Amino acid sequence: MHNAQTPNDNLLEEIVRHRDELRKSDRRVADVILDRPEEAVAMTLARLARASDVSEPTVIRFCNAIGCEGFRDLRVRLARSLAFARTTSHTAISDADDLAGIVTKIFDFNLSNLNWAQSRLDTARIGDAVDLLATATRIEFFGFGASGIVARDAQQKFPLFGVPCGAPSDAHQMFMTAGMLRPGDAAVAISNTGQTREVVAAMATAQERGAATVGITGQADSPLCRHCDVTLMVETLENTDIYTPTVSRLSHLVVIDILSTAVSLRRGEAHHDRVARMKTELARLRGTR
Incomplete structure (x- = not known):
């Protein structure tokens, strides 16, 4: 019916937008989801x-028609849509x-965001990053703006392992530091968009210099x-409402805590x-001892 969506699309909006293009039987599935989204997200395929008064293959066909990779993907993306709807409707300032x-x-808003980020975090990739950082002889953290704050927080934590760390905040210092690795x-690198040119x-x-590289970002397939x-x-x-704070920074800080704790445990006694x-x-x- 149309091209596959990106993971960040609002599935409920997509269903509404394309409902009239669906087959009659597929529209029955769409109507159940739109009328009872909170129930639908917990339903099994058979239920x-x-x-919807249709066959299970029809439900699978509906999933494909709206750009989902099967029934499980439908439920995951529907849950995301509901979470975002609840968050934005109840926390818009x-x-x-x-x-x-x-x-x-x-x-x-921040608690909802952290719960969502945790549910989507790939622990296997976290493990891969820990493997690289636990054996590094030097670690440099790159980030600008809010991401620069996260980089400096990381710089405060990782030197505890006895490894030299840096977090250059100036673009020229960043380039020079990268060139000496x-x-x-x-x-x-920390960048929510993954597009900050300097980073x-x-x-x-x-x-290019042979250093191991780890990226913390919110955008897949970014530069x-x-x-x-x-x-x-x-x-x-992320909510673009003018009064709502940027929440990606808090999630990135938590990921830095996860990495530093895991590396600490890997370092041993x-x-x-x-x-x-x-x-x-x-x-x-502090005068306490």
């Missing part, structure tokens, strides 16, 4: 077929909101992905002793 309402909405080093160029240079040995897709329920000594020194600095 949805019965509710207006100038009429009082302070208590703003507090509640921002917390709700060598085999055994690692570069980690993409720095990662291309790092890869950044082409220069990463491992790409960590962090999907978020020697690292644990180093961290214990570091905490002792910090306690002394």
Whole structure:
């Protein structure tokens, strides 16, 4: 009926948009989903077929017609549409909101986003990234703007492993740093769009120099992905409403925590002793020991 959708499309909107183009029997499936989306997302293939008064092959045909890769993909994308609808409808902030309402909405929006990001995170790829970072002799983190904040947060965590780390914030410093990397080093780029030119160029240079490259992004097949040995897709329920905060940064910070914790555990007892000594020194600095 039409080209396959991207994973970020709103499935409910797609069904509404293309309903009249569907076969009559397929429209029955569409109507059940549109009338009862909260129920439909939990239905089995057989149950949805019965509710629509069609055969199971007809449901599969409907899935293909709206660009889904089978029934499981239909349920996953329908769940995403519902999550986004709930999030945006209940957390869209207006100038009429009082302070208590703003507090509640921002917390709700961020919690929904983190739950969604967790459900879509590929733990196998996380493991691949940990493998690269655990053996790196030096790690550089690249990011601009909100992603630059994430890069600097990573720089604060990873040196605890006894590995030199950097997070250049200037484009020229980023290019020079990338150019000095060598085999055994690692570069980690953070970019939600995966299109920031300076970050993409720095990662291309790092890869040319033989460094292992890891990308943290929200966009598959972005320019950044082409220069990463491992790409960590962090999907978020980004809301473009003017008053709603960007949530990708928080999800990326959590991924950095996951990576740093996993690398820490991989480093073993020697690292644990180093961290214990570091905490002792910090306690002394704070006057608590």
